[in-house]
Amino acid sequence: MRREKLTRATAMIVLKKQEAENGVDFSQRHGARCPACKSKARIYSTKPWEGSTRTRYHHCENGACFLCAMRVTIKSIEVDTIEGEK
Numbered sequence: 001m002r003r004e005k006l007t008r009a010t011a012m013i014v015l016k017k018q019e020a021e022n023g024v025d026f027s028q029r030h031g032a033r034c035p036a037c038k039s040k041a042r043i044y045s046t047k048p049w050e051g052s053t054r055t056r057y058h059h060c061e062n063g064a065c066f067l068c069a070m071r072v073t074i075k076s077i078e079v080d081t082i083e084g085e086k
């Protein structure tokens with residue numbers, strides 16, 4: 001067994017974990033989706049607005065999903081697209 005070679009499954013987990021950590025899009029209508037299984041991720045923390053962005057933290061609740069099993073925190077970023085309106 002070659003230790004330095006990632007299996008495809010491991011590479012997938014690493015990639016999806018990175019996506020979760022880097023942040024996924026947040027939709028007012030649909031919330032944030034788990035980058036691995038695409039199911040709606042439950043919010044557990046919402047940060048205040050910072051400029052035109054707001055960060056939330058989620059957990060995937062799909063028992064069959066590895067991000068759920070690993071309790072990986074999914075970060076989402078909401079961007080207010082309306083600028084200059086006061």
Ligand SMILES: [Zn+2]
Binds near residue numbers: 034035038061067
């Ligand atoms: Zn998931």
